[in-house]
Amino acid sequence: MTARDALATLVVAALLVPPPAAFATEPETTALKPQSPWFVDWNPTTCTLGRSFGSEQEPVALRFERAEPRDGFQMVFVGQWLQRVKAGTPLELRFGTYPAEDVRYSSGLGKATDDVPVVFVSSPGIVEPALEEEEDEAWRVNPGPRVTPEMEAAADSVTLATPDHALLLETGPLDKAFAALRKCTDDLVSQWGLDPAVQAKLQRRPIPKVSPSRWIGPQDYPLKALRKGEQAILIFRLLIDAEGEPTGCEILRAYAGFDEFSKSTCAHIRTRARFEPALDANGQAVPSYYVNTVRFAIP
Template identity: 35%
Template sequence: MARCFACLTGAAVVATAAPAHAGDMLQLAPSSKWHVNYADDSCRLARSFGTGNDQVVLVLDRFRPGQIVHMTLTGRPMTVHSDIRRITLRFGPDDPAFEKGFTPGTLDDGKAALVLTGGLWIAGYNPALAADEESEGPRRHQAVDPALYERIRFLDLQIPGKQAIRLETGSMASAEKILAACTDDLLRGWGIDAAAHKSLSRRVAPVGSPGDWMNRKDYPREMLRGRYQGLVHFRLIVDEQGKPRSCHIQQSTRPKEFDDAVCKGMMTRAQFEPALDAAGKPVASYYVNRVRFKI
């Protein structure tokens, strides 16, 4: 069996309504506003749907400008007993359904949580473009027509063997505007020109393969001995010469030994072609990715 030791890889309040069962689908109306959390390294939006044992909380995290969000779903309806780790999603009537993997977990209050694997778009979903943004490739961020967010009316969720769920989100236009404003503030907080980044002629581009920046020797010895695994999202500030200036952990499953190993490896081995502004001048920028420690 192959082993991978260190793999780089404001809306209005809506009145609460009782859940509606349309055929085999559980339909949940909003039971809270969108709540936003401006953190140093991320922007988070969260909203509750349904009440009691039917309540589901939708959490969207964005770690940098662009269309990509990371999704977490919590609540008892998210309990999974089978070994299948795939979920099918569809944002509104205009977008196609698509599959994502997930990692199940449990909150302190005993409710289930599903953390979806990787990032996704919430409008105008395009697997090829989404994959390019997720990998922090050299393309510019792909713009999405705001009208697509406006036309969203629901989020459908289907896990094999479980009842389908529809979260009645309504338009996602205001939610996307909140996230976009928050990520501009993130850049300014990182010391980066947010306006210049809207018209880059080239994004930060890795020199060589990012997969070579971490290897088996970077797996913390105590964590390997204890067979601990981890997933670490990190951010590097990359200067005008393409050198990493600082490393920040954006999200991590911990323990801290994994975080320290990631930043040590990145600051030692990561190399880049610097970002270029609209006139072709090198500018300070950032690079985000994640490292999975797996036995």
């Protein structure tokens, strides 16, 4: 095993959340009311739903980011309160009264440009436990939505908690805000040259012929970044033709300090990724897309 192999681990997968693990005692809770209305920010690669909470002096920003029409999302928390979250700290995420998710292994820490703490969390969305266990495999075969507007309306807060401290954001019912986010992701699909109505009714999404974990390996970790201890989370999108061949790759969002992560990732994936093509409602092979996440992590 090389030194690079020993130092670097990399996962290519939709980030899965382990089973919930309840804290032994109730953490001290800070509850914050909204400071601003919801907004949706559209750009050619991702859609962002955001809102600010707390006071002007100590605000906390919450962002939901989606790169495709799907129940899950990347969540971004920004604010000084987040300095309580340390690397390796047990971390739970809860929507309203739904069961808490253990997100310690699907989260990351960072800093905003003004040195304000940031916590990134990859979540399957407001998913009931029975659905969450099958979320990844079921999505590959049947891409239909499983989170209903009624479930979103029942989720009226977002809580991020460590064993000692909890941040409760009083979002109010999330159904209308998420409806605006879905409209945005449908527009994204149109921008990629695909029909959102066809994609929403697929019998089957593109299925990788080999595990995505084989597309990128420890040997692909950018050496300069590895030496500096830099880590990264990259969300990428492949366009897949009716033969199952990738015809395009784009980095949709990069949580990274080095451009080398983005420059090399698409080149490796386009060379190595092959698919069983998507099937439309009539069972015919059609062009589609595939979105996933690469996480460059040093243990």
